[in-house]
Amino acid sequence: MSSSLFIKICGLKTDRDVDTAVEAGADAIGFVFSASPRRIDAATAARLCARVPENVLTVGVFRDEPLRDVRSLATDSGIRAVQLHGPEDRGYYDGLATGGWTLIRAAAFGEPAPRHGDMGEDILLLDALVPGSGIAWDWSTKPLAAPGEKWLLAGGLTPDNVRTAVAAASPWGVDVSSGVEQTRGVKDPALITAFVRAARDRS
Numbered sequence: 001m002s003s004s005l006f007i008k009i010c011g012l013k014t015d016r017d018v019d020t021a022v023e024a025g026a027d028a029i030g031f032v033f034s035a036s037p038r039r040i041d042a043a044t045a046a047r048l049c050a051r052v053p054e055n056v057l058t059v060g061v062f063r064d065e066p067l068r069d070v071r072s073l074a075t076d077s078g079i080r081a082v083q084l085h086g087p088e089d090r091g092y093y094d095g096l097a098t099g100g101w102t103l104i105r106a107a108a109f110g111e112p113a114p115r116h117g118d119m120g121e122d123i124l125l126l127d128a129l130v131p132g133s134g135i136a137w138d139w140s141t142k143p144l145a146a147p148g149e150k151w152l153l154a155g156g157l158t159p160d161n162v163r164t165a166v167a168a169a170s171p172w173g174v175d176v177s178s179g180v181e182q183t184r185g186v187k188d189p190a191l192i193t194a195f196v197r198a199a200r201d202r203s
């Protein structure tokens with residue numbers, strides 16, 4: 001993984017999506033296993049994971065799925081991180097802790113502000129109210145997290161606004177899905193490359 005801003009590209013479904021994100025320099029790529037136009041099955045994710053080098057984190061995205069389904073999809077696909085978007089409680093997180101997956105807790109930003117580590121997660125993800133909707137929220141609201149904490153900014157990011165968002169919120173990393181698509185659920189290679197460049201300020 002890069003020591004600079006951590007970049008995750010989410011909702012990938014094809015070999016071309018994965019190859020583009022890896023070549024662009026993404027630190028993590030996400031596969032959606034819950035209801036979504038981006039949903040893929042474990043066998044597809046396993047095939048895509050096999051294309052990904054060790055230094056890129058593969059993430060499975062779940063929303064309010066039974067714990068046993070998360071465990072089996074994560075095991076069967078070979079992903080290395082689990083991202084949870086539902087109202088999962090501490091017991092649910094503890095039920096995944098022994099699996100060796102990096103745990104990412106997604107929370108909608110609101111009051112009270114979600115705090116890093118409350119569920120024992122490794123990374124906190126602050127998102128809009130509706131995940132995967134491409135809708136942004138007020139990133140300039142501060143403080144979002146304590147300095148040095150691993151937290152990802154997500155929700156409505158695009159190649160055009162990611163620099164502004166990073167400057168406003170100072171996240172550890174960023175996560176994007178809709179903003180790098182040509183139509184809903186279909187990634188655009190040029191936008192993936194442009195996003196990574198812009199996020200690292202190399203446009």
Ligand SMILES: O=C(O)c1ccccc1N[C@@H]1O[C@H](COP(=O)(O)O)[C@@H](O)[C@H]1O
Pocket residue numbers: 010011030032034035036037038061062063085106125127131132133134135154155156157175176177178179
């Ligand atoms: O992308 C989805 O369809 C999705 C479905 C269920 C849970 C999370 C989902 N995506 C997450 O949403 C943000 C990105 O949102 P945006 O489209 O860039 O606004 C990211 O965390 C995805 O992992």
